[in-house]
Amino acid sequence: MGRNGEGKSTLIKAIMGEIEVGGTCELGHNVRAGYFAQNPASLLAPELTVFQTVDEVAKGEIRSQIKHILGAFMFSGEAIDKKGKFLSGGERTRLAMVRLLLEPVNLLILDEPTNHLDMRSKDVLKEALLDFEGTLILVSHDRDFLQGLARKVFEFKVQRVIEHSETIDAFLERSRLQRITELNLSK
Numbered sequence: 001m002g003r004n005g006e007g008k009s010t011l012i013k014a015i016m017g018e019i020e021v022g023g024t025c026e027l028g029h030n031v032r033a034g035y036f037a038q039n040p041a042s043l044l045a046p047e048l049t050v051f052q053t054v055d056e057v058a059k060g061e062i063r064s065q066i067k068h069i070l071g072a073f074m075f076s077g078e079a080i081d082k083k084g085k086f087l088s089g090g091e092r093t094r095l096a097m098v099r100l101l102l103e104p105v106n107l108l109i110l111d112e113p114t115n116h117l118d119m120r121s122k123d124v125l126k127e128a129l130l131d132f133e134g135t136l137i138l139v140s141h142d143r144d145f146l147q148g149l150a151r152k153v154f155e156f157k158v159q160r161v162i163e164h165s166e167t168i169d170a171f172l173e174r175s176r177l178q179r180i181t182e183l184n185l186s187k
């Protein structure tokens, strides 16, 4: 969590090895990371259809369930034959998520994944993330979405990162109380 421009996306890019960092940043031995960027340069192949995009990554048993999975992410009927280049922002995000969730990753890093999503899509994504068994690093300004997902909060604040071992609700409640106390003191 943190205000715009505090460095959340930058830290994530550092973790993903996309930018040079001053210190060291290493992923653990067996870590396989999947990444959803906030401003992706090219998220999906423009000429592949929704079905093909998922078909490309799905391996083994799960292959028989591609249509079912796409349906759960609200691609059904003709929608699965639409090409990447014609998808809306929300459709693009949903499809990128299906792909990520089908890949054998044990670390998911999502930088503001809900930006283009409507309420129902957010619920679908949240359910899928609750089922995800690996580690999730999530940047979001969306309190409702974070609720129940985050067990730890990293607060980006005036060029520092403060780690809080508490749920997002506990964190926000405490921040609120702190602000109220500060206001009272300054009176």
Ligand SMILES: Nc1ncnc2c1ncn2[C@@H]1O[C@H](COP(=O)(O)OP(=O)(O)OP(=O)(O)O)[C@@H](O)[C@H]1O
Pocket (backbone or CB within 6 Å): 002, 003, 004, 005, 006, 007, 008, 009, 010, 011, 038, 156
């Ligand atoms: N390549 C770059 N060169 C110079 N400054 C940069 C570069 N990339 C990011 N910045 C700056 O670093 C700061 C942190 O950016 P970052 O994208 O990490 O913020 P953020 O916390 O993710 O913000 P938001 O909530 O808006 O997504 C910003 O002021 C940004 O302008």
Ligand SMILES: [Mg+2]
Pocket (backbone or CB within 6 Å): 008, 009, 010, 038, 111
């Ligand atoms: Mg950002």
